[in-house]
Amino acid sequence: MDEPSEGEGDAVIATRALTKRYRGGQLAVDGLDLTVPAGSVFGFLGPNGSGKTTTIRMLMGLIEPTSGTAAVLGRPMPGAARAVVPWVGALIEGPALYGHLSGRDNLLRYDAADPTADPRTRRERVASALDRVGLTAAATKKAKAYSLGMKQRLGLAAALLQPRRLLVLDEPTNGLDPQGMREIRTLVRELASDGTTVFLSSHLLDEIDQVCTHAAVMAQGRLIVQGSVADLAAGVRGRLVVTTPDTTDAARVLKEQGAADVVTAEDRVTAQPPGHDLAEVNAALVAAGVRVRGFGLERASLEDAFVALTGEGFDVAG
Numbered sequence: 001m002d003e004p005s006e007g008e009g010d011a012v013i014a015t016r017a018l019t020k021r022y023r024g025g026q027l028a029v030d031g032l033d034l035t036v037p038a039g040s041v042f043g044f045l046g047p048n049g050s051g052k053t054t055t056i057r058m059l060m061g062l063i064e065p066t067s068g069t070a071a072v073l074g075r076p077m078p079g080a081a082r083a084v085v086p087w088v089g090a091l092i093e094g095p096a097l098y099g100h101l102s103g104r105d106n107l108l109r110y111d112a113a114d115p116t117a118d119p120r121t122r123r124e125r126v127a128s129a130l131d132r133v134g135l136t137a138a139a140t141k142k143a144k145a146y147s148l149g150m151k152q153r154l155g156l157a158a159a160l161l162q163p164r165r166l167l168v169l170d171e172p173t174n175g176l177d178p179q180g181m182r183e184i185r186t187l188v189r190e191l192a193s194d195g196t197t198v199f200l201s202s203h204l205l206d207e208i209d210q211v212c213t214h215a216a217v218m219a220q221g222r223l224i225v226q227g228s229v230a231d232l233a234a235g236v237r238g239r240l241v242v243t244t245p246d247t248t249d250a251a252r253v254l255k256e257q258g259a260a261d262v263v264t265a266e267d268r269v270t271a272q273p274p275g276h277d278l279a280e281v282n283a284a285l286v287a288a289g290v291r292v293r294g295f296g297l298e299r300a301s302l303e304d305a306f307v308a309l310t311g312e313g314f315d316v317a318g
């Protein structure tokens with residue numbers, strides 16, 4: 001089968017007015033125009049119920065859109081699913097594993113279910129996939145004895161048995177402890193450094209900020225914004241941070257100066273900076289007798305960008 005070529009502008013995923021209305025009438029995805037550049041680690045961000053899983057299921061050809069189009073690796077979905085899906089590794093809603101089988105036997109079985117996989121090279125493929133996700137030492141352990149993070153990594157190993165152009169990971173760190181989350185993040189970075197495009201959904205803004213080069217934000221089935229994480233944060237001023245022992249007075253002066261969202265924590269007062277010259281704000285603090293130890297702007301995070309774009313915090317229900 002021909003290797004699918006990427007579409008115009010090197011987009012690995014491109015949707016136009018993609019829309020899904022479920023039979024019950026629920027409009028889960030509403031006119032989505034998504035562009036995922038080749039080689040990106042693309043974070044698909046939104047609270048629970050915002051339409052992420054529905055979008056992923058349309059991209060993978062598992063459900064039909066109500067209207068609009070989706071192209072993956074330059075080919076229309078679901079029409080070209082047979083040509084496209086072999087190049088896409090997916091981890092959606094947790095891997096299906098046999099608990100009584102070892103990690104290695106799970107992968108051998110998974111590989112055997114793939115009619116295109118050459119049985120003569122099966123053991124090597126499985127060994128190299130186990131190695132990539134750091135499970136070689138635990139390969140003979142039963143999967144039911146694996147931690148949740150190890151199960152997720154085994155699921156990723158299954159997605160990596162064949163060479164992939166795109167990895168689609170739906171909430172890959174959901175339910176993991178901080179250590180498990182770090183392991184998955186590190187793995188995602190490694191996979192991306194090999195040139196594989198990674199599309200991952202998450203409801204954790206911080207996670208997207210840490211691993212993604214690009215992001216799109218969904219809310220109630222609609223796209224709020226998309227672009228490179230650097231661009232999203234660049235148009236936004238970071239928070240003003242004042243370090244001082246006189247936090248109460250500092251907070252009062254900052255409010256008088258027009259700063260918004262003033263927050264005090266220990267010896268720091270942070271705020272959204274007012275529009276006028278920050279030198280005046282600093283002078284006002286000093287004139288009011290505030291002993292200023294530190295004064296400056298923090299780099300804007302994706303969360304600051306989100307607040308600036310929507311006028312509200314990224315509040316995740318559930």
Ligand SMILES: Nc1ncnc2c1ncn2[C@@H]1O[C@H](COP(=O)(O)OP(=O)(O)OP(=O)(O)O)[C@@H](O)[C@H]1O
Pocket residue numbers: 022023024026027028046047048049050051052053054055
């Ligand atoms: N099979 C279905 N039939 C009817 N409505 C559905 C179906 N699947 C999802 N929905 C609804 O569509 C909306 C979007 O759900 P979706 O699962 O795509 O969101 P999500 O952002 O992936 O959230 P989560 O992280 O909770 O999966 C929700 O209101 C959900 O209740």
